[in-house]
Amino acid sequence: MKATxxxxxxxxxxxxxxxPYTSTLSNIERCAAAGAGAVVLKSIFEEQIFRQAAxxxxxxxxxxxxxxxxxxxxxxxxxxxxxxxRAAAATGIPVIxxxxxxxxxxxxxxxxTSMQQAGAAALELNVFLLPTDRRTPAQELEQHYxxxxxxxxxxxxxxxxxxxPQRLTNVLSLGxxxxxxxxxxxxxxxxxxxxxxxxxxxxxxxxxxFSQPGELRNVLRSTALCSHALPQLDVAVSTGVHDGTAxxxxxxxxxxxxxxxxxxxxxxxxxxxxxNRFVDEWAGRHGFxxxxxxxxxxxxxxxxxxxxxxxxxxxYFPHGVE
Numbered sequence: 001m002k003a004t005x006x007x008x009x010x011x012x013x014x015x016x017x018x019x020p021y022t023s024t025l026s027n028i029e030r031c032a033a034a035g036a037g038a039v040v041l042k043s044i045f046e047e048q049i050f051r052q053a054a055x056x057x058x059x060x061x062x063x064x065x066x067x068x069x070x071x072x073x074x075x076x077x078x079x080x081x082x083x084x085x086r087a088a089a090a091t092g093i094p095v096i097x098x099x100x101x102x103x104x105x106x107x108x109x110x111x112x113t114s115m116q117q118a119g120a121a122a123l124e125l126n127v128f129l130l131p132t133d134r135r136t137p138a139q140e141l142e143q144h145y146x147x148x149x150x151x152x153x154x155x156x157x158x159x160x161x162x163x164x165p166q167r168l169t170n171v172l173s174l175g176x177x178x179x180x181x182x183x184x185x186x187x188x189x190x191x192x193x194x195x196x197x198x199x200x201x202x203x204x205x206x207x208x209x210f211s212q213p214g215e216l217r218n219v220l221r222s223t224a225l226c227s228h229a230l231p232q233l234d235v236a237v238s239t240g241v242h243d244g245t246a247x248x249x250x251x252x253x254x255x256x257x258x259x260x261x262x263x264x265x266x267x268x269x270x271x272x273x274x275x276n277r278f279v280d281e282w283a284g285r286h287g288f289x290x291x292x293x294x295x296x297x298x299x300x301x302x303x304x305x306x307x308x309x310x311x312x313x314x315x316y317f318p319h320g321v322e
Contacts, residue, residue: 010037089119216240227254244278
């Protein structure tokens with residue numbers, strides 16, 4: 001079933017999110033063959049460049065060469081990504097460039113313009129500013145998101161979306177600020193590295209990087225709210241979409257597209273076609289011949305909108321529970 005996302009005409013609403021499954025040309029070709037409507041290229045990580053440069057600078061013989069190393073590593077890293085982007089764009093599937101911004105500097109703006117020149121159909125900004133200073137108010141942090149978008153939009157002509165963190169006080173307010181600065185869409189939500197603790201070794205370990213189907217519930221309400229209150233922004237759901245049922249739920253809430261990643265990890269590239277077939281079959285059973293004919297039918301403005309306002313359980317547990 002055809003979809004429109006960020007002004008792009010897609011053959012399917014299923015987009016493969018930024019991940020190892022979009023980090024090589026062969027993987028991108030597998031995504032396209034499986035029926036993906038678009039792919040989000042593996043992110044270029046500003047953080048990785050800085051960390052690698054700092055590590056090399058500490059090695060004997062490098063001296064005070066941090067700035068040079070950052071530029072050298074950044075150029076080499078960027079070159080590899082741009083080469084992949086050019087090759088992927090030649091496959092015919094829309095390729096969305098992804099930039100993982102860790103700060104509010106301007107160095108990564110060059111990445112955005114270079115990605116457009118290399119053939120990116122759109123850009124996805126993967127931004128998270130970790131709040132570690134107790135004196136920094138939430139409004140100031142969210143203003144940084146808006147400033148980043150403003151700078152990128154001014155530098156490129158292709159559509160720009162923002163992958164948002166889940167822990168926001170008011171996603172609608174931030175979405176409105178992003179829209180005012182030229183963003184065309186938001187992705188709900190970003191999945192960050194989460195440290196865990198091994199209590200026997202008393203040491204930090206990596207948390208599970210993959211989403212679970214139940215996490216979709218954390219996104220549906222926000223999707224329904226954003227798609228109704230900010231219809232100018234395209235919403236993509238990227239957390240908890242593991243099958244066709246999840247995709248239909250997201251689309252009914254108003255999403256323009258769904259992003260899959262963990263689903264491919266668990267079920268292989270074939271899950272993309274399975275989701276497409278389920279959406280088509282479900283739509284046919286209910287008399288819908290286009291995605292537009294049912295997208296958003298259960299957003300915040302629907303007849304069931306009051307249901308989204310409930311935040312506390314009133315009647316849930318069975319009788320007899322003490």
